[in-house]
Amino acid sequence: MSNQAVDDAISTMVISMAQRARQMAPLLARSSGAVRNRALERMADRLLAQQQKLLEANQRDLDAAGEAGLAPALIDRLRLDEAAIMAMATGLRQIVALPDPIGEISDLRVRPNGMSVGRMRVPLGVMAIIYESRPNVTADAVGLCIKSGNAIILRGGSEAYHSNQAIAACLVEGVTEAGLPAEVVQCLATPDRAAVGALLRCDRWIDVVIPRGGKGLIERVMQESRIPVIKHLDGICHTYIDRYADLAMAMELTFNGKMQRVAVCNATEILLVHQAVAADFLPPMAARLHQAGCELRGCPRTVACLAATGVPVVAATEQDWDTEFLAAILAIRIVDHFDEALAHIAAHSSQHTEVIVTRDHERAMRFLREVDSSAVMVNASSRFNDGFQFGLGAEMGISTDKLHVRGPVGLEGLTCQKYIVLGHGQLRS
């Protein structure tokens, strides 16, 4: 077949999947919470029962990745073992335990004319999830979507193709064993990249697309999608040490925010320090970070402040203030006052997570109110911006959008509220 013919065939297949998902989504939306929970339980059972098959499929992907010369970090992300399969099953059972968001009625109030007006929480409809590398996302994403009554179309990374297919087969079995139509969980059965483009044009049948992966993937989806996108781009997170900070606490929070895990979106990338405490705070902080293997990049005053300590610090470039390092690198800037910290954050933040360390109540409150990020924290580690840590029970990602959902996307973020009206013949005059 010519390239065009292949593209057309893929496009036809993708449209047909999207149409089947749209057609079956209402059946799922009106199923009971018990049926949706049973589907998740059965999915977990199937994953554990099919462990051997999953490991074999994963081995095919690992072999191909090795031959293709994939970076060791990527191969590591790709790897499934018994513990990873158990974790997927456990994750699904944790979602079962969460309250059913669907059908919840809130704010039902009686209007002066006697009719009641309220809101009912309902599924969004059909979701497309486009993701990379980690095959466990397959189970997480399906669990959250089915629990929230949404049909789902999966498109995993081509390097995890066999693993994803094997996992998805278990998940579809779970769905059908619970009596739901198989079409509410579909997995794109081709590693061809043209399939993503075709999927992003299915705005007639798909309600929302969620990309999970690197910046390249997310930017491609944003560029091409005719479907609304729930996304998160960079996490350029700031921790600001105020002049009224408890410096011992500030040291722990900075170290935890930066080093607890470095390749994640809620890691602290930029440290701002009030000039009044820089001389006391920065030398021991820098020494500790350096000892732990963290590279330091400082503004000129930071470099001067650390000059006598022997801790290596390179001059930060302008570019550093706008970089998500995703590595053991910290950029440090000394600010003259609180408002300069706010101004730096306003100019450079990616609106993901910002932290202030202070004992001053008014500054804490101003920081909370004025910093415009998905999560704003007082005296806590930036690493807490996470659906599990916030008590949502699970998450599909962390949104840095402002519309619809901001911060961790849990079950509620996968639903919407429609208005309901209960009347007894009310007319508008």
Next chain:
Amino acid sequence: MSNQAVDDAISTMVISMAQRARQMAPLLARSSGAVRNRALERMADRLLAQQQKLLEANQRDLDAAGEAGLAPALIDRLRLDEAAIMAMATGLRQIVALPDPIGEISDLRVRPNGMSVGRMRVPLGVMAIIYESRPNVTADAVGLCIKSGNAIILRGGSEAYHSNQAIAACLVEGVTEAGLPAEVVQCLATPDRAAVGALLRCDRWIDVVIPRGGKGLIERVMQESRIPVIKHLDGICHTYIDRYADLAMAMELTFNGKMQRVAVCNATEILLVHQAVAADFLPPMAARLHQAGCELRGCPRTVACLAATGVPVVAATEQDWDTEFLAAILAIRIVDHFDEALAHIAAHSSQHTEVIVTRDHERAMRFLREVDSSAVMVNASSRFNDGFQFGLGAEMGISTDKLHVRGPVGLEGLTCQKYIVLGHGQLRS
């Protein structure tokens, strides 16, 4: 200047406006509710004080519209009189009386590690409102945006150019008299259509665009915008008369839904009637509608049902079931059973407003749960889907999107919630 030079000049002007709005938006966002209310009060004062100027500006638009041969209905929409100016001022004062949505903290709960996690309501940032004809939208939109802490860029219809400029001048005076920067209310000072395209490319500085107007405008904005859009497209609203309906009530609700005002998005366009009650219900209903000047278009069974009555009814085309008439026209279809009504709605609804008339509790509940529209009603007129009628106090439009806000867009729809965390040194382990 060449066309290209004009376009470049307009684009530069629009970008500069958007940048100024973005720069000043944080000042507005952190202003107190008292200051924002004072701005709205002053706007109302200025509109009343400048009544003569507004009427003169409006006359210029009316003269131009007459010369251009605009349709009388459009000229009517354009017209301002003393009552319309008073209504704008009153509308602003009604918004003053609404509770301040900004800064509200909800769901603040203590996590097991002792930190509190909750959500704070904040403005979206910078809004662009693109609208047609009615100049009173200028005041409504600015009132809602300023109350909710959002900077606003207005782009009204070119036929209302002088009226909109005069109204906006009053509104900017109100803002500055309250001590807020003038740049939080800006009005595009050119009737050139290229300005809309330039505005829709300002995704770096503008957070949301809301089109208010006809389908052509909304589709253009959806096509061109790189900024997220809150929109509503068609209102193809259904009223379904169930076999268990109170037929006297059904008659009133149908008549009110269709005829109370016909050129609006929440008017009933399609009437579905259960076959068991069609013979009793349709002949008197059709006679009453016909008498009031409503054209009837029926399915074959409806035509047969009305044949002996002498009430004229034309055969409905397939197209009619998917048409927003915005006129005194009603398409009528007899369905065999409740599920056929649901299926018709699922296939043809624009997800705006659907009504069931029934005394049966289970059918009422199924309709509420299963019909996927911005408002779903039992025994009430479709005309109630409206921000004022629902108790939101005001509205920016009615969203048929599912993401972010569904149904009437009031103050809450112009805000978002960020997470806040109050800790005392919590670290992630």
